[in-house]
Amino acid sequence: MSLQLVQIMEVLGGTLEQGDPAMEIQAIASLEDAGPQDFSFLSNPKLQAQMLASKAGCIAVSAQMQEQARQRGGAYLVVDNPYLYFARLTQLWRKHHAIRPVPAGIHPSAVVEEGAIVHPSASIGPLCHVASGAVIGADSVLTSRVTVGADCVLGERVLVQPGAVIGGDGFGFANERGRWIKIEQLGGVQIGDDVEIGSNTCIDRGALRDTIIANGVKIDNQVQIGHNVEIGEHSAMAGCVGIAGSAKIGRQCTIGGAGMILGHLEIADNVHISAATVVSRSIRQPGQYTGFFPIDDNGSWEKNAATLKHLHALRDRIKALEQTQKNG
Amino acid sequence: MSLQLVQIMEVLGGTLEQGDPAMEIQAIASLEDAGPQDFSFLSNPKLQAQMLASKAGCIAVSAQMQEQARQRGGAYLVVDNPYLYFARLTQLWRKHHAIRPVPAGIHPSAVVEEGAIVHPSASIGPLCHVASGAVIGADSVLTSRVTVGADCVLGERVLVQPGAVIGGDGFGFANERGRWIKIEQLGGVQIGDDVEIGSNTCIDRGALRDTIIANGVKIDNQVQIGHNVEIGEHSAMAGCVGIAGSAKIGRQCTIGGAGMILGHLEIADNVHISAATVVSRSIRQPGQYTGFFPIDDNGSWEKNAATLKHLHALRDRIKALEQTQKNG
Amino acid sequence: MSLQLVQIMEVLGGTLEQGDPAMEIQAIASLEDAGPQDFSFLSNPKLQAQMLASKAGCIAVSAQMQEQARQRGGAYLVVDNPYLYFARLTQLWRKHHAIRPVPAGIHPSAVVEEGAIVHPSASIGPLCHVASGAVIGADSVLTSRVTVGADCVLGERVLVQPGAVIGGDGFGFANERGRWIKIEQLGGVQIGDDVEIGSNTCIDRGALRDTIIANGVKIDNQVQIGHNVEIGEHSAMAGCVGIAGSAKIGRQCTIGGAGMILGHLEIADNVHISAATVVSRSIRQPGQYTGFFPIDDNGSWEKNAATLKHLHALRDRIKALEQTQKNG
Known part of the structure; x- marks a missing residue:
């Protein structure tokens, strides 16, 4: 070459x-x-x-x-x-150099159900499953062993890595005297153009409305996207990220590996979440946000972690010292 | 409609x-x-x-x-x-409205090995693999690209989302002068009735005994359940949860997204673990338990995280101040 | 038996x-x-x-x-x-007792592309996909629904659990005025002998060079290994671990469940990372390293987490108290 x-x-x-x-x-x-x-x-x-x-x-x-x-x-x-x-x-x-060329069309081992619409320029790779009512747009590629469920729509030039699942059921249950009663997930998934979806990543269908991934979004491997999530254009998220149901992420955001966004939160445009950070409240201002426990040698960690459980009490002791000093 | x-x-x-x-x-x-x-x-x-x-x-x-x-x-x-x-x-x-109807029977693309027992009312979807010795109960559904390994038993009305793996090997090795010697995983997986298992979730087979998921348990996507875990009836866990080997979870517990339960622990009934919390000791009392680093703007986090490494020393300085004040 | x-x-x-x-x-x-x-x-x-x-x-x-x-x-x-x-x-x-015997050869439902090289003693299980240019060594086993991408090489006695993806694209993009431009991933994956790879684990192909997993490495389920990572001989990592791109892990290291290694770091030989710990800097010395927030009842956690955001300020107050006491 x-x-x-x-x-x-x-x-x-x-x-x-x-x-x-x-x-x-x-x-x-x-x-x-x-x-x-x-x-x-x-x-x-x-x-x-x-x-x-x-x-x-x-x-x-x-x-x-x-x-x-x-x-x-x-x-x-x-x-x-x-x-x-x-x-x-x-x-x-x-x-x-025609490295790993991607042939248009449907591999003979793939299962494309009747009622699915696959653009002739799209490529459905080996052992993929496209359910009835799914739509795969022009030049989109399901590489290998990808599932696209019913009523899930992929735009153009979408690239889906192996093992990804688009349109599994969202996780919704009502509790009846200790038992979980399923809320059927009646929505779908809408994926825009130029989206990339990583290996073994999951994007759940919505409960009532659709889950929405806008144009240009890039999603790494092992990411979990819950039902009714909306991700704005050109946002990117690294491996092992989790986005809980109904969270709404803005445009041009980035989320570092294993970042976790809790449910029903809103993240403004241009927000950058550091790796391994748990987002537990909505974020309205652009910027970089972080929250993970700093690594240490195990012995030091043990001492500091044990003390951390008394941090609030330590603050009270500092207050008391200040008061005594002032009065003294 | x-x-x-x-x-x-x-x-x-x-x-x-x-x-x-x-x-x-x-x-x-x-x-x-x-x-x-x-x-x-x-x-x-x-x-x-x-x-x-x-x-x-x-x-x-x-x-x-x-x-x-x-x-x-x-x-x-x-x-x-x-x-x-x-x-x-x-x-x-x-x-x-017959939305996404689920046909009973085995999809022609599925591989059901000789010696597997599949109830006629069960539905084995496209590209699923059911190994010899596996049992799939009445009205259970493997949606798409699910693997059920040998000697794994699913009860009735179990719903398995795409890409899930039931009965992969547990992770067990003995160390011999720096090399890992495999402990063959001789147990299976027992899954009760009315269980739901999320997309790309993994439930490992037991080492010697079976891994057990009781009736009514609901498991979201990308969850990892290690060998010999036992999960009690009607417990639920959200996406990206990990449960290490031999942990025993009670009944009607909930675990928030990305919660991690370390190995060999016991969790009582009616325990609720918040998202992204690491359970590093057994929990004997019902209640809500939490432990994740609070998110902050990056600059503030950096300062607080750096100080956290000296928290134990700070406690000693507070003690010294108290002592001096008392003596003064 | x-x-x-x-x-x-x-x-x-x-x-x-x-x-x-x-x-x-x-x-x-x-x-x-x-x-x-x-x-x-x-x-x-x-x-x-x-x-x-x-x-x-x-x-x-x-x-x-x-x-x-x-x-x-x-x-x-x-x-x-x-x-x-x-x-x-x-x-x-x-x-x-011939428990779960593994037949040599290629299951009829597997897709092995022309140009792949599979040793006759290897076992390619149901619904696996081996792309052109991949090499599967002697006595290696792809159990069920495994994807091995083009130009990925597995040594001898490699055992791959169901749903694993070897050779998905690494996650690499350049940003052009807010849009992500793909960096084609031109490298492959090299996996040594006696490696075990867990269910639904992903190992990405390298961007320019190969991702390398050395002999004897054991990887549990749901692990994410980014492009150009190198893992030294006989290291082991538990479920839900994430290793970001270009990280280099030494020999005989262990990483506990959900441990996260950030990108481009180096970890020396014989380093042991505790579960749920984020490695955010290179580690040059053998030993045990830890960093996760200790679990507590939710009320105590809330108080301590809130106080943690003022830890740096508390340190300053302690300093001031010490200064005043000294001067007094």
Whole structure:
């Protein structure tokens, strides 16, 4: 597999300030891993030292890093946004070399029920199940062993990783003298365009209305999205996130791995939740929010955790000390 | 889709205090979403204001809320427990309109091994796998892509959502000079009647004895239940919960989303664990238990988390201050 | 099912100090559960009292516990490491009685694409999907509904539980004016020998290089392993663990259930992370590390959690008290 620098630039642009446009690039690699035939990129000015030490054949840099790239001595390309350039290069690379090509149509082992609507350009991979009343839009891909339940609608260019379940029942019960009586989940799931859904992720159907995932949302693996959740455009959530029923997440939010959003909360646009943080109240202001117990050696943790159970009492003792001191 | 009020009352009871029994209900909806053809309910007296503002065609209320319902002006129905009435109405609605009907029998794409016993009224959906020695009871449903391993027994009316795995191996190893030697998992899984198991949830087979899920237990998505766990009747657990091996959960307990129960613990009946709480000791008394780090803006969290590592030392400083003050 | 003591000893060794070698063992059981025809073991000297009370037909003990075993009165076997002996006995038991036998070859319902290489001794179970370019080594087992993506390589004796996904896309995007642009994931997954992978666990393919799971690693259910992670030999992780992209875990580490390792961190060899602990910095020293909020009754938790948000300010008040006291 290879691509000439000039072939890359024809598609993705950039200015070759130093080096030979006919150079054959044989792989894309990190600054650290790249060898003399590889293409790399400097996305973060803090990694300057790594760039100077890199053996990469060619490096994409921003205009501000041009001088440093020149000092390194090898080929370099000036581009607007090196990380974005890298992303587009991975797309070009995969397409050009036909890596893991995705055939349109329905794999013979997939089960597509009568009454499901699958766009002819969509790809339904091996051992997927698309129930009656489901709709799969143009260029969408169910990779392998994906279930899309009845009345669940996927837009265009939706990519669903293996094992994902779209349209399982939401979790709703009324309690009758200690027994749980099922609330039938009568809604569906609506997924917009350009959404990605990770491996073994679950998105439940709504109880009465639909669960809604807007355009451009990216969801990692093992994520759980409860019934009637709404996620705004271009929000992203990392692995193991849980979003409880009827939570409403804004646009362009991010949720770090294993972040948990409790039910019926509202999260404004541009809110960023750190990994492993439990969101237990609505968040109205953009910003970064965090809440996890800091790791420590086990012995120190044990002492501090035990003391934590008396924190409120300690506060009262501080108050008392202040009072006595003041009066004394 | 529609049902007359009188048809609903014939099956579910209730007293129409105001309104026309011939009214055609076209949907079930929340107080907020409901329109003039929709049926809604007031389950929580705190939502009175929402009820008064609701455009619902008919609202189910309890006897205590009758006066307020009359003030609203539209049709209303007095019932014993409005939320329970709503649950039963969703069941009636789904059945009456044949929404997502569940056919008895084995889908041609499912793999049911020789030696498995499947009741003729059970439904084994597309791409499910039922291993030899497994038993699936009357009216139980494996929706789609469910695995039930050898020697796992499901009772009657068990509903298993897509992707669930019942009877994977428990996680057991002995360490021999740094290497892990597998403990073969020789037990099975016993699941009672009226159990629901969520999408992509896993219930491991026991090491020597069986893992046991009692009647009426409800388990949400992405839940992990380790080997030899026992869960008592009518307990419920929300998404992303983890229950480590040999834990024993009582009856009518609830565990909030992402709650984690460590191994070999015992939880009494009627214990309620809040979301994202780690249960690290047995709980002998009914009640509500909680333990997660409160969310804060990131800057505040950083300061408090850093200080938390010195909490034990702070307690000692408070003690010293108290001592000095006392002596002074 | 039964085995004579002498048959067990022929394969696994041990010295029968008391009892009849012709005794028929009918089951393996814990000290508590074992009856007069069952085999049990004392792995932990703290369980002496349980051993003395046990009705087990025969008990495996270490040399140090010999005297206590003799006091009990029944048959006992002296072995080097009773827990290891138990592990090996479960293996012998399963093999001898042909419990859940694993047939070599490809189940007719599995989809193995052209270009995949499956060793003839490997077992590809029902409804599994092995993509083109994947390699499955000798004696490896995909139990049921497992996906192995293109260019993912499994070594020998790898055991994959149902629903696992190996080689889904890693989660990588560049942001372009608020929209996420996919970074195609061009790497694969390399899994060594003697690895076990739990039910519904996900291991993502690398972005540029491969994700690497070394020999002897044991991974429980519902675990999420991000792209470019490397896990060293003989490490083990319990259910619901998440390991974010590019984290590097050493050899012989253990991670308790729901432990979370953030991205790009390095964990040294022989590090043990407690359950539900978030690892937010690299760990260079072996040892046990912990960080989760201690559980409490809900009322106490609420008070302490509220106070925790002022912990930094409390520290300042303690400082001020100390200063005043000193000056006074």
